[in-house]
Amino acid sequence: MVTIYHNPRCRKSREALAILEDQKEEISIFKYLDTPPDKKEITEVIKLLGINPIELVRKNETIWKENYKxxxxxxxxxxxxxxxxxxxxxxxxxxxxxxxxxGRPPEKVLTIL
Incomplete structure (x- = not known):
C-alpha cells in the first residue's frame, strides 16, 4: 500500500498520482487540504522523510512570506x-x-516503489 499526500489542484501532485497508478500500486489518497494532518501525523511524516521540519515548508506561499519568513x-x-x-x-x-x-519532480516517486 502506498499513501500519497495529495492536492488535486497541484499539477506535480496529479502527475505523481498518475505515475503510481501506472505502476499498479494500491493507493491510499490523503487529501491533506480537506483533512489537515495533526502535529503528530506531520511529525511522523517528517521522521519518515528524514528531514528537518523547515524543509517541508513551501516557502513561496503567501501565508509563509507574510507571517513567518x-x-x-x-x-x-x-x-x-x-x-x-x-x-x-x-x-x-x-x-x-x-x-x-x-515527489518533486514527480518521477522521484518511482524510487520508493
Missing amino acids: GKTLSDDEVITILSENPKLIERPIVIKNNKAIV
Whole structure:
C-alpha cells in the first residue's frame, strides 16, 4: 500500500498520482487540504522523510512570506504552523513501507516503489 499526500489542484501532485497508478500500486489518497494532518501525523511524516521540519515548508506561499519568513522558529513551532496551514506542506508526499519521499519532480516517486 502506498499513501500519497495529495492536492488535486497541484499539477506535480496529479502527475505523481498518475505515475503510481501506472505502476499498479494500491493507493491510499490523503487529501491533506480537506483533512489537515495533526502535529503528530506531520511529525511522523517528517521522521519518515528524514528531514528537518523547515524543509517541508513551501516557502513561496503567501501565508509563509507574510507571517513567518525571516523569523527564527523552533521545530515544534514549524510543525504547529504546518498543522494550522496545510497549504504550506510540500507536496506530493508518498509513503511506502515506512519510507517517505517528496515527489518533486514527480518521477522521484518511482524510487520508493
